[in-house]
Amino acid sequence: RQVQWIVGVEGALSLREPARDYQFQLRLCDAVSREQSPGVFDACSLTFRAMQDVCHLAESTTPPGASCLYSIHKAPTHQDHRGDPTYWLHTHGLERAGIPDLELFEVPHRLLAAGCELIESVADLWIETNTPAPQTPFAIGRDLTVSWRPWQAVAAEIKPEAVGGWRYRNHDEGHAG
Numbered sequence: 001r002q003v004q005w006i007v008g009v010e011g012a013l014s015l016r017e018p019a020r021d022y023q024f025q026l027r028l029c030d031a032v033s034r035e036q037s038p039g040v041f042d043a044c045s046l047t048f049r050a051m052q053d054v055c056h057l058a059e060s061t062t063p064p065g066a067s068c069l070y071s072i073h074k075a076p077t078h079q080d081h082r083g084d085p086t087y088w089l090h091t092h093g094l095e096r097a098g099i100p101d102l103e104l105f106e107v108p109h110r111l112l113a114a115g116c117e118l119i120e121s122v123a124d125l126w127i128e129t130n131t132p133a134p135q136t137p138f139a140i141g142r143d144l145t146v147s148w149r150p151w152q153a154v155a156a157e158i159k160p161e162a163v164g165g166w167r168y169r170n171h172d173e174g175h176a177g
Contacts, residue, residue, distance in 0.1 A: 007032050013069075018097035018127060020063040030058040045093030066127045070094045070101070072116050072167040077163045080108055088164040089125065091117045099126040103151060105164055122146070 009028050015019040026049075029040050033051075040049045047055075058062050058117045070093035089112070092104040100120055107115040121140050132138045137145045158165040 004022070005036070006113055006147050007037075013096050013098075015098040017063070019036050019066055019081075022069055023057060023060070023063045026054050027058040030054050042093070044096050046067065047071045047093075054095055066097075066124045067120060069097050069127070070123060074107075074112065077106060081135060082104075087112060087115075089119060090164075091119060094127075097127050099131045100148075100151075101163070102148075103154070105154065105158065112167075118146075 004133070009025050009032075011021070011025060026040070026111065027124075029037075030051075033040070037051055038148045039051055040054050041047070042049060057068065070091045072089060072091055074087045074089050077088050080086050085108075087107045087109070088103065088105050089107050094101045102119050104115050104119065118140070132148075134149050134150055135146045139145050155164060155166055160166045
């Protein structure tokens, strides 16, 4: 209610150096609003950044890591056979770097950190090299080969009302791209 101004900065990121382009956008935000703004909202990744973080990223002589381009959200799905919660892990923000946002379904609570690490590794690899064709195996580490499927194919196999299913996505446009 006390906000007097909202400043928007929007622009395409290059597919070769999206983090450098993002850093340039942060520099614009910093230059325009450093004195007046408590923070910056990154609408693509659904992330708020404190102005001190924006200043740090903007002033750095090297571009930020790829992880600054996206966020990983975890949505509880249900409980597994042991009664432990499972989660739908998914990213927001990777599409602006020219790659699909990533999702993992039914991740057990005990594997949340590993699931996030897998998503980060795939995102870094795809930003650096390119996205392989669907269902084409690719190496993500030593003795670890994975493949990916389009979200529409996976969502079709989940109960429509389940977290990540069709009905869930129809009511939330942020999860239907």
